[in-house]
Amino acid sequence: MVDLSTAMAAAAASDKRRGGRDGEKKRPGGKVGTEPFDPADHVIKEKADAASMWLVICYAIIIASIMRYAIMPAIDAPASALWSLPLFLILTIPTLHRVILSKYADRYTFGNWFRASFLYTFTWLAVCFILVNPPLADISAPEIARHTKFVDLDDPDWNRQIDDLVFDENLSERRLGLAFAVRDNLDATDVQVRVDISTMGDTLNWTAISSTMRGNWDNYSSNVSGVTSKPTDVPILIELPEDFEISTGVSYTIEITLSQTGDPWELEERYTWRFTLTS
Numbered sequence: 001m002v003d004l005s006t007a008m009a010a011a012a013a014s015d016k017r018r019g020g021r022d023g024e025k026k027r028p029g030g031k032v033g034t035e036p037f038d039p040a041d042h043v044i045k046e047k048a049d050a051a052s053m054w055l056v057i058c059y060a061i062i063i064a065s066i067m068r069y070a071i072m073p074a075i076d077a078p079a080s081a082l083w084s085l086p087l088f089l090i091l092t093i094p095t096l097h098r099v100i101l102s103k104y105a106d107r108y109t110f111g112n113w114f115r116a117s118f119l120y121t122f123t124w125l126a127v128c129f130i131l132v133n134p135p136l137a138d139i140s141a142p143e144i145a146r147h148t149k150f151v152d153l154d155d156p157d158w159n160r161q162i163d164d165l166v167f168d169e170n171l172s173e174r175r176l177g178l179a180f181a182v183r184d185n186l187d188a189t190d191v192q193v194r195v196d197i198s199t200m201g202d203t204l205n206w207t208a209i210s211s212t213m214r215g216n217w218d219n220y221s222s223n224v225s226g227v228t229s230k231p232t233d234v235p236i237l238i239e240l241p242e243d244f245e246i247s248t249g250v251s252y253t254i255e256i257t258l259s260q261t262g263d264p265w266e267l268e269e270r271y272t273w274r275f276t277l278t279s
Helices: 004-022 039-074 081-100 102-107 110-131 215-223
Strands: 149-152 159-161 176-183 192-199 202-209 234-239 251-261 266-277
Touching: 039 081, 039 102, 039 110, 081 102, 081 110, 149 215, 176 192, 176 215, 176 251, 215 234
Parallel strands: none
Antiparallel strands: 149 159, 149 176, 176 234, 192 202, 192 251, 251 266
């Protein structure tokens, strides 16, 4: 048996112990090991990150501009240095930070260099894309828009792609023309076009600006389909001379050369087909 006074004393002692544990003041986050928040230190860290971001963006823009306006005009064609040199310069990013942002040098870690490398790469790529495409530049050679065809200038229903390489019909009985279209990412009307059709001991060639070679197209365009696909394509139709016969068993070569004065390079694209008349 426990008397009343003893029970009340035990209950009071228990409440005191419980209240003491609940009343203890503990540092927030102490059990999980977090650090106390320091507003002043956080502001300095944010300033360091912002300074790093703008430094890397400006660095990427400068490198892209140097490659476009100093390096590219000094070479005649694309080279591996145009992409390998800018990517190699990623290694200079930590040094650049230590020199220009020396007051924040102790704030930067490997994570900063990793993020800065990606930011530099994508900024450089974006600026390069802008600087080497119209209207600021043109490094893409002109091209043949779609198909290159033989057409019969007297028969609107007859045409054959020269990609087929082998013809099994008598082309010597037809009044032939060569039809194709020129495409460019800037202006296809000023592309220099050269067409050479050759066989053993016999060669025909035509050379002119694309815009001056489309006169025949206006006369025979109803004969041709599948040559153009965009309104900016410049269609060309060359009438082959009547005395140029395509004979059975003879191999013929057709070569179309498209050239253009680009910026900063001279641009050229060449297409070659070889075919044989089998009957």
